[in-house]
Amino acid sequence: MRDNPSDFNEEAVAANPPITSPRLHWLDLLSKYRQPIGLGVTLLLFAIALIACRHMLIEMDLDALHDSLLSVPLPSLGGAVLATVVGFVILLGYELSASRYANVQLPAKTLVLGGFTAFAIGNAVGLSMLSGGSVRYRLYSRHGLGAIEVARMTLFASLSLGSALPPLAALAMLADLSDASLALHLPVDVLAAIAIAVLLLGTLAAVMLYRRRLPEQTIPHNLLVRIGRRTLRLPSTRLTLMQLVITALDVAAAATVLYLLLPQSPPFAAFLLVYLLALAAGVLSHVPGGVGVFEAILLAAFANELGAAPLAAALLLYRLIYVVLPLLVACLVLLFNEAQRLLPTRQAMRVASGLAAPILALLVFLSGVVLLFSGSTPEIDTRLEYVGFMIPHRLIDASHFVASLVGVLCLLLAQGLRRRLSAAWMLTLGLLVAGAVLSMLKGFDWEEASMLVITACLLAVFRRSFYRPSRLLELPFSGLYLMASVCVVGASIWLLLFAYQDVPYSHQLWWQFTLDADAPRALRSALGSAVLLVIVSLTWLLRTARPVIKLPDAAELAKAAEIVKASAQPDGGLALTGDKAILLHPSGNAFLMYSHRGRSLVALYDPIGPTQQRAELIWQFRDLCDVHHARPVFYQVRAENLPFYMDIGLTAIKLGEEARVDLLRFDIDAKGKEMKDLRYTWNRGGRDGLSLEIHEPGQAPLEELKIISDAWLTGKNVREKGFSLGRFSPEYLQYFRVAIIRFEGKPVAFANLLETSRKDLASLDLMRAHPEAPKLTMEFMMVGLILHYKQNGYGRFSLGMVPLSGLQPRRGAPLTQRLGSMVFRRGEQLYNFQGLRRFKDKFQPDWEPRYMAVPAGLDPLVALADTAALIAGGLTGLVKR
Structure with a gap:
């Protein structure tokens, strides 16, 4: 089993570091740490602004602000x-x-x-x-x-x-x-x-x-x-x-x-x-x-x-x-x-993907802000007196303190809701209900309680939007959410200092528990909130080391083969090459395959498995990328799964189109020029001595097929590729049935078949022919396989993707699409794009778009370059073919 090419290249660079100038070194450091530097600058500016506001409001008290608010005329508010x-x-x-x-x-x-x-x-x-x-x-x-x-x-x-x-x-x-x-x-x-x-x-x-x-x-x-x-x-x-x-x-x-x-x-x-x-x-x-x-x-x-x-x-x-x-x-x-949008398809949709999760995360974050700010300001005296007749004073103090802690937890749980964690949903729902009860106990804050109850009701309505079973402790560190939480807690402390600036500070304030002790309650709440935030942040930062990205062992490959067999995604068989890491779903019935290149973690195809698990694995992969500070890239994904990639902040660029033959509609005896040509190929090939035979896994004569593969590589002047392409090796081919074309009894071409037990779709990977094989050999193979799968009750047969097919050449189209369209039309010296499209059009397939999902704001060419290097086996592979 070969090493991961990206790891080899990084080791080579580490062994022979390039000579760089001090200026470039500082630029590299700034580029590498630009996010924490930006967050630090934002925090600094926010702190300076709070200090400036505090200085300018030093002579104003809360009563003056209250009177000024009440003095604003209603016509002014309406205006x-x-x-x-x-x-x-x-x-x-x-x-x-x-x-x-x-x-x-x-x-x-x-x-x-x-x-x-x-x-x-x-x-x-x-x-x-x-x-x-x-x-x-x-x-x-x-x-x-x-x-x-x-x-x-x-x-x-x-x-x-x-x-x-x-x-x-x-x-x-x-x-x-x-x-x-x-x-x-x-x-x-x-x-x-x-x-x-x-x-x-x-x-x-x-x-x-x-x-x-x-x-x-x-x-x-x-x-x-x-x-x-x-x-x-x-x-x-x-x-x-x-x-x-x-x-x-x-x-x-x-x-x-x-x-x-x-x-x-x-x-x-x-x-x-x-x-x-x-x-x-x-x-x-x-x-x-x-x-x-x-x-x-x-x-x-x-x-x-x-x-x-x-x-x-x-x-x-x-x-x-x-x-x-x-x-x-x-x-x-x-x-x-x-x-x-969801109601008409409530029964059909197993996974809810949309704006509900981020919007509810925002509302929960605002609920946390309200609880913290409420804890830093005095309660309304008349309401507090009424509550004091019915509720013990210590319970009022405890409610005030715990409500502020609930506010901090709401700030932090917003990230879990944004990432659609079911555990975050359940815990947040309980905290919001508890927060509403505490708001009533601490001073009959019915307005605050109403907001929390409404938010909780909205969370309950959109329960299906939080479908991930991951644990909260597995959340990757987020500097943005931590900074936002620090800003809110800092603002609540600023509000506390402003509201009680006339109260002389003394150590005794911490231990006053009377009904009218607003300042002591606020001090204890602020301290508890800050301590809780520090504890959670340190726990977040000082967790165990991030998981190691490694190639799969035999047990993981066997598990991947089992998952592919039970799925309707035969392309998942590419995981069995062993040159890609495998990310298993906790349930064990789905996986995602990926490789590391530069600062990118590139996943091949959509996750393999049921729809629910696919959505969860996409988020799981995003978490893994965040832990490794890498950008997530998904290569060759289908349009039906694009909403899941949008959920994790990715955008899609079109790569090309995949040809899929509908075997129910395919009829080689039908009228038309295309079918006439295919009938001629099939009949002429049979008369000339071509025949198709299919060997069960592990039964193909690999020694004879290796001669064909070596001759094909030599004739094309290429070497074995990787990532999205299989390679000739007994370890890989043992998992698949192999189709062999014989000419007068001698093998001249072969292909390994990608199949699943569900018979929805079949495809192939390696497809190699000897340079001396008859001209119609490959077309004969495709016709034979299509007829074979049609006879065995399969629904569709994939002829593979044509890169850059279907891209828009118009002037107003995105740059990547215009470049791709130009290469498709004029790049025949690099690759026979149009010829490949014409060849596959003979079989009258349905053309389905395939996309690359990349982070918003990332130059797609960077992701394409990283993926191309993975396929070519490293940068040298791009040059040496």
Whole structure:
């Protein structure tokens, strides 16, 4: 059994490390640790923002904030809600422009649903390319849109605001220089110079790009610009101007929401300028929703003029009205849409795959936030007094403390729900019910309890979305979820310090257990929450070493052979080559085969086994990749399983099409040119001395077949491949029946047959012929096998995939598809793509697309290069064939 080529190459590099400059070394380190560095910077900015807000609110107490909240007039609240509705209607203009830019057509209802939910979730969660993009991909892929088109729409919608902010800020400054100077504490002349410079630079850049446009503009609503050797696809001039107007209206509507909530009315131009700067800072900080950063800038600009308490109250209401309210509505709309989609196929669907799990994970995370923030603030005195008559004080204190711990667990369990773990579902459901009871006990917080009960009910409705039986302790470490949890706990401690800043600290506070001891209860809850988070985080980080990726032993190969035999996926027989690792499902009735190359773990085909286990194995493989800090790649997967790959954050690119002959429809005696040619091949081959015989496993004359294989390899000037191709070896061929074509009694060609006991589908792997075999030998073999399987009651016969077949050559198609289509049409010197397609078309097959599933944002060429190296047996195999 040969070594894994990727392991051999890594050992060779380790033995002979390349000479690199210090600069390249630092760049490599930054690239390798870019995620933890980014998370660390985000945490630092969030901490700085909290400290800044604390400094600016040092003289304000909770009573002043409470009075300011109550003093906001109802017409102002109504106007803010109306402005929010108008703002989100304007946001749909982004979606319309994005669809035009990507040259896609979607039903108006779908476009409205996708635009509203993507922006509502993106505004609250941040990382709009991932959060909003994931929502769009889920909704739009159901209408035939590919990952590239959705990525273009998301990128356009995300960058539109950032690109328009500088000129809009410059125009806002020029509109009222004196008030802008007061707000920003800068001289008028400096602000005017900055504004004019920004507008001139923007105009100059636009002119330069327009002058570099290509004369042939074949894509509607797009401007193709040549910069060096690259061609950029930019929105057309008309679309750009229209989007600038939409962005201006969007920012004005969002600013109006906050402006209406202010106690006084500063000049709108100056306020809009500061709002634009705060918005830009929040986006650039990558803090979810810009929380803390956005508020710090507005407090620095207007706290002295408007008062810290009224401004803080306006900012809090702004977050609730413009961010939280649309988020909750979007979550409920998506869950309702998901329920409608699943209900008609409730009996047919064994695995629920969709948006329910990530949306519910978000709601559970918000429930944790509510519990922690509630634990850091005082209870309403009147409610506490009523509860105190019926419930012992110690039980109230215990309920307050345990509710905060439940909040921390909800934050952490959100990841388990996102990964569809049934254990996370069960534990979260119990915690939410317990949290609702505790909320009533600690101070009759019926609003908080209602939210928890509603979330628990939604979890119960979508039970089938959490189908993975994996244990919670097997969850891979997630820096993103840990950072988010740390931010929430940190914000709750900040809220505690703010709410009780007038309470003098003493050691006795920890041991006060009276009914009116709000500060001691909050201190104990904060300490318990922080300690619990630290314990879970350390347990998460200090677990046992990650599992070793190794080639399978004889027992694992025998188990894989047994699973393949019982399945309807004969291609799973490729696992028996022994050159791929095997990931077994805990139930033992499914597996996934994969190899390691560079930073990629590449799985071959869909998991082998029942539908339920396939979905679970895909997540299991994603967990394995996260543990090894590798990118998951799935090679040659079917369209019916794409929703499962979307669940783990992958997108699909088309590789080609597989030809499958429907044996029930295949009739060699039918009329038509194709069948006439096949009849001629079969009859002529028989007359010329060709015959087909099939040997049972282990019975084929391998010595004679080795002569054919060696001659074939020599004649083609190739060596044995791997990964997605079998190789000639007794250890591999012993598992299969072997078809042999004899010419005048002498073997001249052979193929090993991939079969299962279910007889749904049959295929083949190695198919080799001696260079001196008759010309019609291979076609004779295919006809003979098709007739053999038809006679034995099989449903279909696979002729294999034609790479790059069916890719779109149009100008607006994704780059990978256009390159693939060009190679398919003009790359006959590299591989006979079209000839292979014509050969298989003779058998009148059904053509089914095959895909590669890769992480969103990853260049597909990287995944293709890693896979090609695995098939070729290493980088040298790509050169030496």
